Amino acid sequence: MTSTDKRDRAAEIAAAADAVVTGIGPVTVDAGKADRGIAFVPSVPTGGWAPHVRGDTLLVALGEVPTAETARRAAIAAGARLRSGDTVAVSAPPGLTGPVVDGLITGAPAETTLLVDEAQLPDALRGQLAADVARLARLLVSAPANLLTPSAAAGWAARIAENAGLTCTVLGPDEVRSQGFGGLAAIGGGSWDGPYLVTLDHLPETGGPEVALVGKGVTFDSGGLSLKSPAAMQSMRMDVAGAVTVLAVMAGLRRAGCAVPVRAVLPFAENMPGPGAARPGDVVTAWNGTEIQILDTDFEGRVILADALALAADAGPRLLVDLATLTYQAEIALGPEIAAVLARDDDAAARFLSAGARAGEPLWRLPYDERYLDQVKTPSGVRNHPLHDSGRAITAALFLGEFVPRTVPWVHCDMTGPAWSGDASADGATGFGARTLLELLT
Structure with missing residues (x-):
């Protein structure tokens, strides 16, 4: 690892640590609406829970009895389909907004914006915090031992x-x-x-x-x-x-x-x-x-x-x-x-x-x-x-x-x-x- 690599790693850790404290991270979470959306639904379509695109809405099926773990895993996969600069509205079954937002942030590229209904914003922000904290932990654990x-x-x-x-x-x-x-x-x-x-x-x-x-x-x-x-x-x-x-x-x-x-x-x-x-x-x-x-x-x-x-x-x-x-x-x-x-x-x-x-x-x-x-x-x-x-x-x-x-x-x-x-x-x-x-x- 070169000194430049070390500086890059250190800067990445510092940015992640600051995001945990401030709430200002690579993905923005706020209340609002957007022309494009991701809807997480409990029903299971033919072929399993994998995401299906219909028009301007990405439908993600979570299974008949979704849990926080399955919702987050599905949202990570859905987040990977987003592009930097995307702004999307997010909806999720009751009680799963937090894990869904957590997963979307974990999987999505930087400069993505996620919008939720005003009533769901507290849960969404909690999901954002979970994603930010986990990202900082990942970066610290994965850091080379000479860093x-x-x-x-x-x-x-x-x-x-x-x-x-x-x-x-x-x-x-x-x-x-x-x-x-x-x-x-x-x-x-x-x-x-x-x-x-x-x-x-x-x-x-x-x-x-x-x-x-x-x-x-x-x-x-x-x-x-x-x-x-x-x-x-x-x-x-x-x-x-x-x-x-x-x-x-x-x-x-x-x-x-x-x-x-x-x-x-x-x-x-x-x-x-x-x-x-x-x-x-x-x-x-x-x-x-x-x-x-x-x-x-x-x-x-x-x-x-x-x-x-x-x-x-x-x-x-x-x-x-x-x-x-x-x-x-x-x-x-x-x-x-x-x-x-x-x-x-x-x-x-x-x-x-x-x-x-x-x-x-x-x-x-x-x-x-x-x-x-x-x-x-x-x-x-x-x-x-x-x-x-x-x-x-x-x-x-x-x-x-x-x-x-x-x-x-x-x-x-x-x-x-x-x-x-x-x-x-x-x-x-x-x-x-x-x-x-x-x-x-x-």
């Missing part, structure tokens, strides 16, 4: 926080070590660009957060000294998805009118086999005092999340949610398009799953079953590898649970499968999780 380093990720967080009215605290590598974040320091110690811990607050003046968000922010995962194969490394810029998706959502909270005090804790590290890398068998101490035995440096995500979860839980939120591309066994269990949800608290799980259903992001709950707890416990703390080949999505959650007091309702979302689509060469980030968090918070 989105830990220090650069922290810099983007500070820039976005300033523009979005968030309070931001950034701890650099020396502060991470000196303030006792032993897991994050160990995993980030093998990189020339050391670990960073970012805390963002929305509406901090109201007191402690009601909701805390944590995201896994491994900007590149080589596996550390437990080195991955070359093929397994190719897509590992995606391992930052949890943290930057949370960052993108935080950027949009003021625009969304979110009245809930929200805190985000984002650990950023590059897992490399450099001179300061953690060794298999090393024992480190997390921020809450729990000892972690690092048996496999490629099980790094849970180690940096341990510090972040402990810090986030210390504020006593009424709900704590983490997003992470944590285990391939979640993808093996649920396939590439469904994220795994694990939780101790049924009410917290139901609240998160309901938000996912409204957002049109597929989630499925896996058991948080403590019968496997002995696989992660040691006499003096926990180990990051369960020493078993099966049930690893569960044992990963059990490991994380040791850093969240039982008094804090907590949900873990393992989105390894749906965070990326396509091969490692493509910009395959999907922005998964952003829409669910927006529904949860607003």
